Amino acid sequence: MASFASKRLAKELSKLNNDTHKLPPGIELVSTETFEEWLVDIRVLDDNPLYKGEMYRLKFRFSASYPIEPPEVVFCKTADRPIPIHPHIYSNGIICLDLLGQQGWSPVQNVESVCMSIQSMLTGNSKNERPPGDEEFVRASRALSVVEAESSGTRDGRRSEILMPEYTLAFPTFALRSVLLRVIVWRTPGNW
Known part of the structure; x- marks a missing residue:
């Protein structure tokens, strides 16, 4: 991985692990063993009946061009972490969100802001359906x-x-x- 991407991820990880900076409620780092792939769990905190009590796992993959290019972010299905049903989330975990594409991405975004955006996307959903097709x-x-x-x-x-x-x-x-x-x-x- 390019040194710039590694430095940026090290800085993000340091900030996330700092005692004075806490992750927002419902977001938890699971694995950050390498700078290529991180696992993060998220929970929807409101009373949305579609997601109440559920925890979901996100997999972040970072290229050598991060943060110039967005990370790849997908939901991972595990024994206790389903893939949420949402009109912008395919059943294989791929997320349709402008923020995660070249057009919507900005280098000022980070892992925390992406997690908060996905958490917000789930919170605002009222449809129990997958994307068309x-x-x-x-x-x-x-x-x-x-x-x-x-x-x-x-x-x-x-x-x-x-x-x-x-x-x-x-x-x-x-x-x-x-x-x-x-x-x-x-x-x-x-x-x-």
């Missing part, structure tokens, strides 16, 4: 991850997860086709 999007994103993994020689599919949130706001099916075409073009020998 959820099943098709999840199926296509799995296929895209496999194509990516095979072309890069890995099986983590990380790049596809980073690319997709930018393109999913309005047209998930069309967006996946355009991303898939970009991946195939970018992954030709010599462009790895």
Whole structure:
């Protein structure tokens, strides 16, 4: 990871672990063992019946370009941490939020502000539904991850997860086709 990104994350972590600065209620750091990936638990604190009593886990992945580029942020499903049902959260944990895309991101944002934005997004929700085209999007994103993994020689599919949130706001099916075409073009020998 680039030294600037590491310095910025070290500064954020130091601030979050400082006794004088407490994380907002309902937000808890779970794992910050590396500067590439952090796990954070969030809870909706109001009486919203959709999320009452639930705790959710967010996975942050930071690129070497952080904070110039946004982190990849997805919900992770564990035995005791479901993926919340929300019109902007796909069942595979991908979040459609302008803040997490190139257009809405600003380097002044940080892990704490992202968590607070997601917490607020959940608090204001009154619809117990997934985004339109959820099943098709999840199926296509799995296929895209496999194509990516095979072309890069890995099986983590990380790049596809980073690319997709930018393109999913309005047209998930069309967006996946355009991303898939970009991946195939970018992954030709010599462009790895």
